Amino acid sequence: MSRGTAVVTGASSGIGAATARRLAAEGYAVVAAARRRDRLDALAAEVPGLRAVTLDVTSADSIAELAASLDDIAVLVNNAGGALGVEPVERADPADWQQMYETNVLGVLRVTQALLPALERGSGGHVVVTGSIAGHLVYEGGGGYTAAKHAATALVETLRLELNGRPVRVTEIAPGMVQTEEFSLVRLRGDADAAAKVYAGVPDPLSADDVADCIAFAVTRPAHVNIDLLVVKPLAQAAPHKVHRR
Ligand code: 8X3
Numbered sequence: 636m637s638r639g640t641a642v643v644t645g646a647s648s649g650i651g652a653a654t655a656r657r658l659a660a661e662g663y664a665v666v667a668a669a670r671r672r673d674r675l676d677a678l679a680a681e682v683p684g685l686r687a688v689t690l691d692v693t694s695a696d697s698i699a700e701l702a703a704s705l706d707d708i709a710v711l712v713n714n715a716g717g718a719l720g721v722e723p724v725e726r727a728d729p730a731d732w733q734q735m736y737e738t739n740v741l742g743v744l745r746v747t748q749a750l751l752p753a754l755e756r757g758s759g760g761h762v763v764v765t766g767s768i769a770g771h772l773v774y775e776g777g778g779g780y781t782a783a784k785h786a787a788t789a790l791v792e793t794l795r796l797e798l799n800g801r802p803v804r805v806t807e808i809a810p811g812m813v814q815t816e817e818f819s820l821v822r823l824r825g826d827a828d829a830a831a832k833v834y835a836g837v838p839d840p841l842s843a844d845d846v847a848d849c850i851a852f853a854v855t856r857p858a859h860v861n862i863d864l865l866v867v868k869p870l871a872q873a874a875p876h877k878v879h880r881r
Contacts (some may be wrong), residue, residue, distance in 0.1 A: 639709030639757060641854070642666045642701070644692055647674035648853060650765055651714040655674055657851050659685055668701060690715075692742030702749040707733070707757030709751050709792035710854050713743040714765040716787075718780040718822040732827040739783040743790055751803070759802035760773065761854050764791050766809040774875040779821075795863065804861045806853045811868030812838035812878065836880030840856035841869045 638862050641658045645651035647669035655667040659682045667682075668690035675687035683705055688704065691697040692715045703712035703837045743764055754760025770784035788807060795805040812834070819830035834840050846867065853862040871879040 637664060638662045639707070639853075640664045640666060640705065641710035641712065642668060642705070642708055642750065643712040643714055644668050644690060644742070645715030645717075645765075645766045646678065647671040648817050650810070650813065650843045651712070651847045652678055653714055653806055653847035654714060654850050655685060656682055657844070657847040658710070658712075658854070661681070661855060666701075666705070666708075692746055695745060698745050698749045701746075702753065705750070705753045708750060708753045708760060709757060710761045710763065710829055711754060712746065712763045712765065712850060713746055715742050715746075716765065716783075717792050717818060718769075718777075719780060720824070721776040721822065722778075723776060732782065735779050735783040736786065739780075740786045740790060741865040743787055747794065754803050755801065759804075759858050761804040761806065762791075762794065763806045763808060763850055763853060765850075766791065766807040766864075768808055768809055768811045768868065768875060770807070771866070772875055777875070795861075802858070804858070806862045807864045808846060808849050808853065809864060810841060810849075810864045811866075811872045811875065812837065813843060813846055814830070814842045815843050837869065837878055838881060839869055840871070840873050841867065 643651050643655045643695045646667035655665050661667045667685055669690045670691050672689050679685045679687040690701050695875035763835050766787050766821045767784045769781040769786035773781045791807045814834045819833045824830040833873055849867050
């Protein structure tokens with residue numbers, strides 16, 4: 636059974652790639668979108684029926700090209716984003732904050748605006764945003780990322796209010812510690828040792844598949860059921876800064 640088309644941004648690795656695989660397994664025709672074409676092609680070779688589309692969520696032209704290639708779609712997973720740096724507010728580089736706002740907030744805004752007509756064309760659509768516990772809490776060294784993710788949460792909450800009465804569901808999935816190939820590596824500017832320390836001794840951080848599972852749950856509920864917010868953390872993490880380590 637085809638459930639319709641699902642577009643996943645940031646699909647070249649981590650939560651995005653896991654979500655693309657999982658939604659394909661759930662019966663969606665998946666459009667996997669990201670900047671890195673080689674990775675998308677590898678994903679397309681592995682997942683039957685998956686369509687790879689090169690997308691830069693900071694470029695209106697790139698997004699317009701994606702929108703023009705779509706008829707009606709059932710699901711949009713705004714997953715592209717990430718963290719950059721762990722400096723305290725006192726020493727943070729505004730350029731890093733700007734980049735995080737561009738991808739985590741304005742990227743969601745641009746892609747959602749462009750694809751809303753396609754989400755409404757069929758029998759109803761679903762906008763999912765990969766948020767974070769950083770959209771609901773703050774912690775030292777997380778200023779730029781928590782500010783961006785709080786803004787993404789505000790966008791999601793506002794969008795749900797504004798779309799009330801129209802057939803589009805709006806969901807935020809807010810994960811805590813997820814061990815992926817790239818999230819901490821990018822945040823720590825390529826320092827592999829520092830990135831490994833983030834997860835050191837933590838019995839079982841979440842995997843990208845765990846988050847994809849939450850996204851699949853939210854989108855496969857009946858059309859009248861809207862999961863507003865799903866916060867998910869590993870058992871070992873009670874709060875961003877309260878993590879049990881062996
Ligand atoms: C990632 C979760 O705890 O690093 O979105 O902010 S955290």
